[in-house]
Amino acid sequence: NLGHTFGHAVEQVSGYTVRHGEGVAMGLVAAANLSARLEECDPALQGRIEKVLENVGLPTRIPGHLSPEELFYYMGSDKKKASGVMHFVLMHDVGESFVQGNIKKETVLAVITAVVLGGVSISGGSGTMIGAILSLILIGEMRFGMGLVNIPGQGQNIVIGFLLIL
Numbered sequence: 001n002l003g004h005t006f007g008h009a010v011e012q013v014s015g016y017t018v019r020h021g022e023g024v025a026m027g028l029v030a031a032a033n034l035s036a037r038l039e040e041c042d043p044a045l046q047g048r049i050e051k052v053l054e055n056v057g058l059p060t061r062i063p064g065h066l067s068p069e070e071l072f073y074y075m076g077s078d079k080k081k082a083s084g085v086m087h088f089v090l091m092h093d094v095g096e097s098f099v100q101g102n103i104k105k106e107t108v109l110a111v112i113t114a115v116v117l118g119g120v121s122i123s124g125g126s127g128t129m130i131g132a133i134l135s136l137i138l139i140g141e142m143r144f145g146m147g148l149v150n151i152p153g154q155g156q157n158i159v160i161g162f163l164l165i166l
Contacts, residue, residue: 001080002089002097003027006062006112009074013066025058026115034103034111035090045093061115068112072105106153113139113160 007027010018018026032046050060062071080087080099086108087101139160146156 002091003029003031005075005078005080005086005088006030006071006115008078009071010062010066012074013070014063018063022059025053025060026062028053029060030062030111030115031088031090033114034088034108035092037107037111038090038100038103040090040098040100041092045091048094062112064116066116068109068116071112072108075108109157110139 003024004027007020007023007025010023010026011020014023028049029046032041032049035041036043036046053060075086078086080089082101085101086103087099088103089097090100091097142159143156146159151159
């Protein structure tokens with residue numbers, strides 16, 4: 001099930017133009033990103049996973065035209081959701097997975113944004129670790145600046161969403 005929570009949502013939101021294996025590949029990258037963000041694995045793990053997927057011709061980035069909010073909505077129909085709580089299969093390392101729930105929506109949306117912005121075209125494909133890192137820095141700096149001028153969280157999400165469209 002590793003990568004499937006994100007992957008199935010990508011498939012559904014794309015209208016099944018993204019095939020199952022492609023969606024799961026993108027989901028693996030997102031799961032690694034979420035694991036690193038929660039300090040459950042070495043951040044370099046995402047890059048290692050991306051390299052393997054790229055070497056076999058699978059995409060590692062979520063297509064930019066897919067709405068992060070819509071992806072999050074469809075993740076809510078995942079079979080691992082229990083008692084209204086979404087659960088994700090995450091990893092400590094290759095071969096060491098675990099399930100975790102109660103992850104904030106904002107954290108999941110930040111992961112989706114990072115996996116979209118990781119240096120790719122709007123139609124999906126592969127990116128680079130440096131692209132993903134730079135996108136996280138950009139988003140963090142933008143949120144910090146918007147916080148300084150008292151833009152509320154929902155307004156910040158709209159600005160970040162607009163950035164994804166560009």
